[in-house]
Amino acid sequence: MALLQIAEPGQSTAPHEHRLAVGIDLGTTNSLVATVKSGMSVVLSDDQGRSLLPSVVQYGHDGTHEVGFNAQSRQAEDPKNTIVSVKRFMGRSLADIAHVETMPYDFIETEGMIKLRTAQGVKSPVEVSADILRVLRERAEAALGGTLTGAVVTVPAYFDDAQRQATKDAARLAGLNVLRLLNEPTAAAIAYGLDNSAEGVYAVYDLGGGTFDISILRLSKGIFEVLSTGGDSALGGDDFDQRVFCWIIERAELAPLSPSDARMLLTRAREAKEYLTGHGEAPITARLASGEYVDLQLTTEIFTEITRTLVQKTLAPVRKALRDAGLTVDEIKGVVMVGGATRMPQIQRAVGEFFGQQPLNNLDPDKVVALGAATQANLLAGNRAAGDDWLLLDVIPLSLGIETMGGLVEKIIPRNSTIPVARAQEFTTFRDGQTAMAVHVVQGERELVSDCRSLARFELRGIPPMVAGAARIRVTFQVDADGLLSVTARELTSGHEARVEVKPSYGLSDDEIASMLKAGISHASDDAFRRALREAQVEAQRLIEATRSALREDSALLNEKELADVEAAVARLQTVVIGDDRAAIDSAMAALNKATAELAARRMNQSVKRVLAGRKVEELGS
Amino acid sequence: MLAGKAGMAEDFFALFDIPRAFAVDTGGLEIRYRDIQSRVHPDKHAHLTEADRRVAMQWATLANEAYQTLKNPLLRARYLLRLVGHETQMENNTAMAPEFLIEQMEWRESVIESREAGDIAGLETLQARLRRQTKAQYATLQADLDEKHDYAAASDMVRQLMFQEKLLHEIDDAIEAIEA
Ligand SMILES: Nc1ncnc2c1ncn2[C@@H]1O[C@H](COP(=O)(O)OP(=O)(O)OP(=O)(O)O)[C@@H](O)[C@H]1O
Numbered sequence: 186m187a188l189l190q191i192a193e194p195g196q197s198t199a200p201h202e203h204r205l206a207v208g209i210d211l212g213t214t215n216s217l218v219a220t221v222k223s224g225m226s227v228v229l230s231d232d233q234g235r236s237l238l239p240s241v242v243q244y245g246h247d248g249t250h251e252v253g254f255n256a257q258s259r260q261a262e263d264p265k266n267t268i269v270s271v272k273r274f275m276g277r278s279l280a281d282i283a284h285v286e287t288m289p290y291d292f293i294e295t296e297g298m299i300k301l302r303t304a305q306g307v308k309s310p311v312e313v314s315a316d317i318l319r320v321l322r323e324r325a326e327a328a329l330g331g332t333l334t335g336a337v338v339t340v341p342a343y344f345d346d347a348q349r350q351a352t353k354d355a356a357r358l359a360g361l362n363v364l365r366l367l368n369e370p371t372a373a374a375i376a377y378g379l380d381n382s383a384e385g386v387y388a389v390y391d392l393g394g395g396t397f398d399i400s401i402l403r404l405s406k407g408i409f410e411v412l413s414t415g416g417d418s419a420l421g422g423d424d425f426d427q428r429v430f431c432w433i434i435e436r437a438e439l440a441p442l443s444p445s446d447a448r449m450l451l452t453r454a455r456e457a458k459e460y461l462t463g464h465g466e467a468p469i470t471a472r473l474a475s476g477e478y479v480d481l482q483l484t485t486e487i488f489t490e491i492t493r494t495l496v497q498k499t500l501a502p503v504r505k506a507l508r509d510a511g512l513t514v515d516e517i518k519g520v521v522m523v524g525g526a527t528r529m530p531q532i533q534r535a536v537g538e539f540f541g542q543q544p545l546n547n548l549d550p551d552k553v554v555a556l557g558a559a560t561q562a563n564l565l566a567g568n569r570a571a572g573d574d575w576l577l578l579d580v581i582p583l584s585l586g587i588e589t590m591g592g593l594v595e596k597i598i599p600r601n602s603t604i605p606v607a608r609a610q611e612f613t614t615f616r617d618g619q620t621a622m623a624v625h626v627v628q629g630e631r632e633l634v635s636d637c638r639s640l641a642r643f644e645l646r647g648i649p650p651m652v653a654g655a656a657r658i659r660v661t662f663q664v665d666a667d668g669l670l671s672v673t674a675r676e677l678t679s680g681h682e683a684r685v686e687v688k689p690s691y692g693l694s695d696d697e698i699a700s701m702l703k704a705g706i707s708h709a710s711d712d713a714f715r716r717a718l719r720e721a722q723v724e725a726q727r728l729i730e731a732t733r734s735a736l737r738e739d740s741a742l743l744n745e746k747e748l749a750d751v752e753a754a755v756a757r758l759q760t761v762v763i764g765d766d767r768a769a770i771d772s773a774m775a776a777l778n779k780a781t782a783e784l785a786a787r788r789m790n791q792s793v794k795r796v797l798a799g800r801k802v803e804e805l806g807s
Numbered sequence: 808m809l810a811g812k813a814g815m816a817e818d819f820f821a822l823f824d825i826p827r828a829f830a831v832d833t834g835g836l837e838i839r840y841r842d843i844q845s846r847v848h849p850d851k852h853a854h855l856t857e858a859d860r861r862v863a864m865q866w867a868t869l870a871n872e873a874y875q876t877l878k879n880p881l882l883r884a885r886y887l888l889r890l891v892g893h894e895t896q897m898e899n900n901t902a903m904a905p906e907f908l909i910e911q912m913e914w915r916e917s918v919i920e921s922r923e924a925g926d927i928a929g930l931e932t933l934q935a936r937l938r939r940q941t942k943a944q945y946a947t948l949q950a951d952l953d954e955k956h957d958y959a960a961a962s963d964m965v966r967q968l969m970f971q972e973k974l975l976h977e978i979d980d981a982i983e984a985i986e987a
């Protein structure tokens with residue numbers, strides 16, 4: 186009997202085609218891009234051999250902007266137009282941000298996400314982040330010699346929906362095809378786990394410049410399963426700088442500072458903090474524009490004392506994550522340290538004491554996230570070799586709920602649910618003849634709506650008038666593998682399915698992204714336009730190939746009419762793909778995707794049946 | 808809504824190809840869950856067409872829901888009762904044995920006391936005691952469901968266990984509140 190050859194999902198059908206994919210760590214302080222080259226994950230450097238790109242953007246008065254080291258060196262000179270730690274503003278409103286008073290920016294309070302007024306007009310944190318990501322994309326394309334198929338972009342595990350959506354929007358704005366948003370500690374676990382063939386339950390403690398994450402994972406037989414996650418998306422090395430900064434002002438008895446002086450002293454504070462990692466004492470000297478002179482010694486003792494509460498603040502989420510995972514400290518096999526701020530001795534000590542074991546420091550805490558992301562990007566792009574395979578099961582960090590009577594939250598999807606996850610909830614009307622209903626979606630653990638993050642508000646309209654309580658509206662909450670929420674609603678009694686798609690209030694709509702992209706393109710040369718067209722063409726070609734290969738394997742799953750429809754849609758796309766009508770390509774792609782929906786569903790059913798049958802055979806044999 | 812046409816999606820036990828019973832070989836269930844997720848997870852289809860990616864998300868969502876339902880004994884019991892047409896209508900049927908309710912009140916008082924005293928160790932002792940009791944109740948539930956097929960008794964037990972699980976949760980929250 187001839188053996189059936191089944192192409193496994195994820196395995197490239199054309200074995201020699203290597204798709205260019207990268208992992209990007211978009212950090213509060215530093216950003217990196219990495220890729221897999223000849224089976225090895227490597228960080229890509231700039232033309233001066235530097236792998237870290239400071240996450241700093243300076244918008245000049247002359248219409249140009251700088252990203253990275255050049256921007257960083259102008260911080261004190263032009264603090265208002267030099268944006269640092271923009272990640273802390275992603276998906277946040279002014280009220281969410283700590284220490285606004287010490288920040289030199291010209292904030293604009295708008296509905297939803299905060300904005301900044303710069304020498305080049307109003308910028309949203311999404312646009313600033315996109316400027317950082319664009320530099321990394323260009324760096325990767327120059328190094329790899331081609332257009333990228335896609336990127337895995339990392340986010341703190343504890344980022345909520347608004348922050349994730351903002352990150353994805355920024356990546357798209359930077360011209361990246363986002364294969365996946367990946368949680369930073371999970372990316373680190375991949376890098377660590379694969380390098381060390383680790384098995385067992387591990388904790389990843391990630392303290393970066395602006396965020397803190399703790400994730401508990403079980404590594405077993407090629408599966409990375411996140412059991413729980415916790416953290417604080419506004420706690421990191423920056424806060425230690427802030428404590429030192431306040432100490433300097435108090436000690437040196439300084440008068441109110443100018444923005445330039447404040448920026449400079451913050452930089453001194455950070456330098457002193459980093460210096461203390463290897464020394465018992467750090468000198469802090471500075472001459473201010475006001476003529477005042479700072480000359481202080483910061484000792485390890487004082488530093489430890491003024492930052493004690495920050496260190497303690499990281500341990501509460503650790504306890505919670507353990508409890509959520511149903512584990513005790515002695516069940517943790519190892520603690521992987523990630524993020525530059527974990528270099529601080531007091532952090533090492535606190536974590537070691539808490540877990541009763543020496544933390545694992547054998548990875549470069551600056552690079553491990555990007556390296557893990559690159560490995561995952563390579564897998565997602567379909568480049569994996571046989572046997573080189575793993576599965577990642579991640580969770581949603583914060584509960585999702587809706588507002589009920591009296592401003593209370595009803596939880597719909599609890600935190601730490603494995604994603605993708607969906608829950609449906611039925612609602613009804615409370616007045617006779619009611620034809621509309623307001624739904625308010627929130628995220629967080631607290632009981633009161635006002636204590637949670639508001640994600641989206643929408644109104645269901647066109648409910649057929651009925652007596653109170655007779656209408657049945659089913660609202661489905663779907664969280665995808667990026668941890669992003671979408672909501673759909675249907676009216677069930679009338680049989681008519683009114684669907685609403687909801688985008689979180691903090692996100693950009695597809696139209697907005699398109700118009701921002703277009704605006705960017707019209708400024709730039711024809712190049713950008715050609716690039717976008719070329720990308721669409723490549724994408725279309727890929728779709729044609731994928732469809733053909735699916736048909737070769739499984740055309741038997743379709744009846745004649747269905748097969749003819751798919752073939753017609755392929756033919757249509759083929760005729761437009763060679764032209765330069767971008768809209769025509771897009772619409773022919775959409776049509777083909779629609780035509781193959783049924784085929785995709787049936788192929789998946791078949792694949793699941795086969796794997797279970799295979800398991801049965803294996804069990805009979807054993 | 809999901810891959811319902813597959814037929815197997817309608818019954819989570821059938822989906823994982825395991826016997827429909829309360830007693831579950833959790834190891835075997837987990838292996839099958841991982842088998843299926845290894846095939847259907849969106850990460851395995853990220854490079855494929857939009858249609859493929861959509862199906863993958865729906866399937867992976869279904870597999871997660873099915874696994875979570877069967878893995879958790881309380882959810883599994885409720886699901887089984889639903890499959891045999893014995894819906895545990897929590898909302899309309901709140902008549903509970905008075906002894907049980909009194910015991911619940913006592914538990915609750917102890918939790919509040921320990922919480923107010925900031926007594927984490929006390930809360931943990933309560934939790935351990937409650938867990939032991941719950942374990943015995945699950946054993947009874949298993950007999951009711953798998954051996955006696957006494958679904959009325961099973962429904963009662965499920966209802967009691969929902970109280971107990973909720974209480975366990977509240978103890979967690981109390982510990983968390985003290986720690987914070
Ligand atoms: N030797 C050191 N001692 C103490 N802190 C250090 C040292 N080196 C780096 N740091 C701190 O680490 C932080 C940056 O870490 P990292 O690059 O991991 O953050 P990030 O990835 O940019 O931020 P995040 O992950 O929070 O978005 C900064 O606060 C920096 O001052």
Ligand SMILES: [Mg+2]
Nearest residue numbers: 212393524554
């Ligand atoms: Mg980081």
